[in-house]
Amino acid sequence: MCGIVGYTGAKKASAILIEGLKKLEYRGYDSAGVALQHDGRLVINKAAGSVADLEKSLDGNYKSIKVGIGHTRWATHGRPTDENAHPHCSCSEEIAVIHNGIIENHHSLRQWLKEDAGHNFRSETDTEVLAHLVEEYYEGDLLEAVRKATAKVEGSYALVVISSREPGRLICARQDSPLIIGLGEGENIVASDIPALLAHTRKTKVLEDGEFASITPENVDIFNSEGKLLNREIFEITWDIEAAEKGGYDHFMLKEIMEQPAAVKETMRQRINTASGKVDLSELGLNGEELTRLEKIHIVACGTAYHAGLLGKAVIEELAGIPVEVDVASEFRYRNPLLKENQLVVVISQSGETADTLAALRLSRQKGLKVLAITNVVGSSVSREADEVLYTWAGPEIAVASTKAYLTQLIALYLIAIYFGEIRGNLAPETAAKLVKNLRALPEKLKKILSEESLSKLRKYCDHLSSWDSAFFVGRNIDYPVALEGALKLKEISYIHAEAYAAGELKHGPLALIVEGIPVIALITQKAVFEKTLSNIQEVNARGGAVFAITQEGFNDVTKQVESVFSLPPVEDILAPVLAAVPTQLIAYYTALARGSSVDKPRNLAKSVTVE
Numbered sequence: 001m002c003g004i005v006g007y008t009g010a011k012k013a014s015a016i017l018i019e020g021l022k023k024l025e026y027r028g029y030d031s032a033g034v035a036l037q038h039d040g041r042l043v044i045n046k047a048a049g050s051v052a053d054l055e056k057s058l059d060g061n062y063k064s065i066k067v068g069i070g071h072t073r074w075a076t077h078g079r080p081t082d083e084n085a086h087p088h089c090s091c092s093e094e095i096a097v098i099h100n101g102i103i104e105n106h107h108s109l110r111q112w113l114k115e116d117a118g119h120n121f122r123s124e125t126d127t128e129v130l131a132h133l134v135e136e137y138y139e140g141d142l143l144e145a146v147r148k149a150t151a152k153v154e155g156s157y158a159l160v161v162i163s164s165r166e167p168g169r170l171i172c173a174r175q176d177s178p179l180i181i182g183l184g185e186g187e188n189i190v191a192s193d194i195p196a197l198l199a200h201t202r203k204t205k206v207l208e209d210g211e212f213a214s215i216t217p218e219n220v221d222i223f224n225s226e227g228k229l230l231n232r233e234i235f236e237i238t239w240d241i242e243a244a245e246k247g248g249y250d251h252f253m254l255k256e257i258m259e260q261p262a263a264v265k266e267t268m269r270q271r272i273n274t275a276s277g278k279v280d281l282s283e284l285g286l287n288g289e290e291l292t293r294l295e296k297i298h299i300v301a302c303g304t305a306y307h308a309g310l311l312g313k314a315v316i317e318e319l320a321g322i323p324v325e326v327d328v329a330s331e332f333r334y335r336n337p338l339l340k341e342n343q344l345v346v347v348i349s350q351s352g353e354t355a356d357t358l359a360a361l362r363l364s365r366q367k368g369l370k371v372l373a374i375t376n377v378v379g380s381s382v383s384r385e386a387d388e389v390l391y392t393w394a395g396p397e398i399a400v401a402s403t404k405a406y407l408t409q410l411i412a413l414y415l416i417a418i419y420f421g422e423i424r425g426n427l428a429p430e431t432a433a434k435l436v437k438n439l440r441a442l443p444e445k446l447k448k449i450l451s452e453e454s455l456s457k458l459r460k461y462c463d464h465l466s467s468w469d470s471a472f473f474v475g476r477n478i479d480y481p482v483a484l485e486g487a488l489k490l491k492e493i494s495y496i497h498a499e500a501y502a503a504g505e506l507k508h509g510p511l512a513l514i515v516e517g518i519p520v521i522a523l524i525t526q527k528a529v530f531e532k533t534l535s536n537i538q539e540v541n542a543r544g545g546a547v548f549a550i551t552q553e554g555f556n557d558v559t560k561q562v563e564s565v566f567s568l569p570p571v572e573d574i575l576a577p578v579l580a581a582v583p584t585q586l587i588a589y590y591t592a593l594a595r596g597s598s599v600d601k602p603r604n605l606a607k608s609v610t611v612e
């Protein structure tokens with residue numbers, strides 16, 4: 001949830017830490033701080049506020065300091081105050097710690113450290129116990145002290161620790177929270193996420209759960225929990241630095257929406273055999289016999305990824321003929337799900353670090369089920385722990401509101417449905433071939449939706465929508481998950497209260513809220529339920545609701561009934577959600593702009609939810 005950077009080398013550490021923290025700021029917004037190692041002491045500078053505030057307070061000072069750690073915080077234990085900002089220090093102020101995660105037994109540790117060992121605490125955070133614990137165990141070797149301290153800890157952590165007594169050395173530890181070490185020439189850098197490293201190096205070593213690292217300008221040594229030195233392969237990052245920056249757009253979200261045609265194409269690339277026109281997911285180690293035996297699939301995810309899963313259910317059931325259950329991960333993990341043999345669990349997570357999704361994955365594996373992960377981040381916890389991984393090749397998604405990752409998750413689910421369907425003999429080859437052809441045509445159709453003409457139409461509509469505090473999204477069949485995702489996007493970044501309903505549910509309650517002019521965004525892209533949805537639109541019209549319909553070109557009866565219509569390029573109905581999602585993303589974006597809200601970093605939210 002928070003952002004972590006540590007540097008040791010020959011350059012000005014504070015500048016490198018600030019630059020790295022800015023790249024990670026989306027992971028934690030409420031406070032920031034650095035600890036710099038200087039002349040046998042630690043210089044701490046931290047406060048509630050943004051990284052830019054921290055940069056101002058450093059005011060170009062500490063030019064000669066070449067070692068330090070930095071942190072951006074998203075509050076979990078303790079309010080966002082100066083005292084609660086990281087780094088946290090030991091009593092002697094010789095040891096400083098930055099931490100991402102949650103120390104679950106921090107109450108009892110704090111009590112012991114205060115009452116029996118005489119330590120003085122300055123913050124309300126769980127993290128501060130780590131600084132005092134390391135101090136308690138320190139006998140001249142920081143690595144050993146961190147190892148002993150973490151042995152007392154229950155919970156999750158990515159930690160970087162420095163001591164004024166060990167110049168040039170960073171000690172790291174990881175449990176259930178990511179840490180990646182970037183390797184340089186005469187310098188090394190550690191961070192909780194790749195964008196903070198890219199300006200310096202593409203060569204990395206990933207720290208695994210239960211491991212520790214000792215980092216100096218010349219060496220990176222990784223140890224297991226018993227202190228055995230490990231040989232870790234170098235992992236080369238292929239992301240372009242530009243790909244992690246805004247690329248000329250005002251916001252990451254808009255940039256990421258615009259990248260969708262390429263992201264969709266990339267996710268299909270190499271998975272569709274252009275010669276045979278067939279989907280080929282042989283990259284998954286699932287054999288035909290296994291797929292034929294499958295009796296049920298459980299899809300588990302959170303937020304937007306969960307909405308992708310709802311569409312996945314419909315398409316897998318339709319194309320592969322396998323019953324699918326979809327669960328929100330935080331419910332799945334605590335509801336004792338009936339997991340049996342001949343079942344498969346599919347977890348979906350953009351970041352691959354969402355705590356509940358990871359817990360659901362682990363639970364499923366404990367119960368003996370195979371887990372297939374759909375994720376966007378190579379080397380993420382989900383990707384490493386799942387049995388099989390299908391990557392979405394969306395590239396780094398920085399905006400908190402997920403857009404391109406969502407669309408590529410949908411593509412991954414179509415590919416799975418078609419592949420499984422063909423192998424199981426549920427999908428006729430000619431039907432599969434037609435679907436594949438239409439899938440491959442989606443990037444061009446997406447480009448049309450992203451034309452200036454469409455954008456200006458949506459901008460105009462959002463001027464109306466932005467003056468309301470409440471809105472509805474409705475749709476039937478596979479338009480319904482798109483409505484759910486559209487409502488989530490709108491509330492997430494514009495702060496308008498938005499609710500999605502299966503259109504047939506309107507008369508079972510929500511119709512009471514339809515008043516003159518209230519915005520209702522109706523998804524009507526499915527021929528099979530066209531007339532039914534149209535009737536629902538008429539019910540809204542009759543009560544004065546202002547319907548904005550998202551439909552397909554050629555569905556002319558909608559245009560007759562509704563004032564504002566956004567027509568998608570014609571598309572095979574089952575694939576319409578990929579196109580229909582885009583105007584809903586743009587509606588959220590332009591409405592947020594019109595209301596002046598913070599598009600890329602909505603209040604109270606973080607990009608990667610690595611705590612429960």
Ligand code: M6R
Binds near residue numbers: 351607
């Ligand atoms: O990284 P994940 O896909 O596991 O994240 C799941 C949700 O936290 C995420 O989709 C969230 O709902 C988005 N901010 C929505 O735009």
